[in-house]
Amino acid sequence: MTVPRPPDPIPGARLAFTLDPAVSHLNHGAFGAVPLPVQRAQQRLRDEMEANPHRFFDRGLVDRIAHARRHLAGFLGADPDGSALVGNTTTGVAVVLQSLGLRPEDEVLTTEHCYGAVALSIHRECRRSGASSRVLPMPISATDEEIVEIVRAGLRPGRTRLLVVDQLTSATARLLPVAAIVGVAREQGVPVLVDAAHVPGMLPVTVAGIGADFWVGNLHKWGYAPRGTALLAVRQPWRERIDPLTVSWEQEGGFPARVEWQATLDYTAWLAAPVGLYTLRCLGVDRVRAHNAALAAYGQRVVGDALGVAPAHLPDPGGPAVAMRLVPLPPGTATTVDGARALRDRIADRLAAEVAVMAWGGRGWLRLCGQVYNSAEEYERLAVRLPPLLAQR
Incomplete structure (x- = not known):
């Protein structure tokens, strides 16, 4: 053979x-694995932070985070003003779920390819709100056309409050036709959250072109960023409804600052993340x-x-x-x-x-x-x- x-x-x-x-x-x-130039860039930022924590956190850090976000969003074809940096994809999913205001009559719909931690987050929010979750069977051998029809048949307009679908599944390494899925869901008035944990860096993507209500992907896997770097992109109608998991001093600053600013979080991973994309570009x-x-x-x-x-x-x-x-x-x-x-x-x-x-x-x-x-x-x-x-x- x-x-x-x-x-x-x-x-x-x-x-x-x-x-x-x-x-x-x-x-x-x-x-993932962090390239040496990115490790060194993050260490320089940590050295700067420890040399004068007061100056690092109190003078211009919000603007530096926004600058890094604009760079990362541009690479992914996302609206920089409609995106927020978060720690990872599961954090972004949790932010969206707790911002929806689920009610007992609502359901969250996923597929059997859903990432385990995301499924746990859905179950927790449904338990808190009284909503329900439902899983669509989807054979690993299904064609793109069959996948779209499975989703179309599974939606319950008026009850399905959110559809969570992977762009590239973790357990089964399957690329799903998310743009077509989003189109079908929009026809029935169902918002879509795209879990794109493995997409940034591995696959070419234009997030805005997918049209999902929410899209979140890690840059610390295939984008060579330090761990703890992900981008959550949110469509315009939802942005002011998005609340962070923890309230801090930028809460009144609106989205995305209210999500990004988490007090004394170590922000050096986000600030060094553009060096990861620079490394990727240098390699080609x-x-x-x-x-x-x-x-x-x-x-x-x-x-x-x-x-x-x-x-x-x-x-x-x-x-x-x-x-x-x-x-x-x-x-x-x-x-x-x-x-x-x-x-x-x-x-x-x-x-x-x-x-x-x-x-x-x-x-x-x-x-x-x-x-x-x-x-x-x-x-x-x-x-x-x-x-x-x-x-x-």
Whole structure:
């Protein structure tokens, strides 16, 4: 069986990261990896903060945050004045949920691909408000057209208060047609929140063009920003209804300042985030994206072959630019959340490889990512060593 050639490495890219070379880091989508220039930029900001905390927090910090936000929003094609920096995507989702004013007769609609922490946030807000939540089944093999029709049939105008949909799913690495989904929901008067945690940096995006009422994505995964950096974009009719999770001194300043200003939060991640995008541009945005997607596809084929999975049974992510791929694990392997975590830890401890193991749809899946610091040899080594490890169970 012929496996396509891996992409050529990007010269010097691996040297931009301080990752442990004794470990294969094949799960960039979980926590990202901060390039050395970005680490140094953030450390300089921390040094500035600690040299004179009074000056750092009291003189111009709100404007510096706004400047960073404008830079990040511009990269994502979002309205800078209609966006706010938040700590991560799940924080942005929580901000939106608690700002809606849900009532007992309302429901929040998601799909079975919804990220676990987002689902927990929805359940908490529904418990507080008396509203209900509902999950739409959506097969991993569904086409874009089928996905849109599943959503169309699942909406309940007048009752569905919010639809939460992933742009790129975390558990199943599937790219969803969010613009078409937003269009269908708008026809029925249902607001949409797009969870785009994995999109910034990995995929080209124009947030304003999607038209979602709310869109939130992390820049600390594929955008090389320090951890704790995400952008929440809000359409005009909703902006003044958005309240932060914690009230602080910019509460009367309106959106987005009231969401961004959280007193003595460490803002250095946000201020250093533009350096992450600068690093991405220096490496070549299109070059990095093409490399990462091709490397993830190569890893999927190599490991899939080793596990006896035919290419036709390897999930297609719905787009050639997706740098995360799934490999189905043998039946009965990692079929529960606890089982998936245990296998992930065994792979890390025994094979020195950091991967994601997911329990979804009644079976276990291995999720592999591609990033500029990875090499083809890392996937090949995993392919050789993983089958014996699985056989030991």
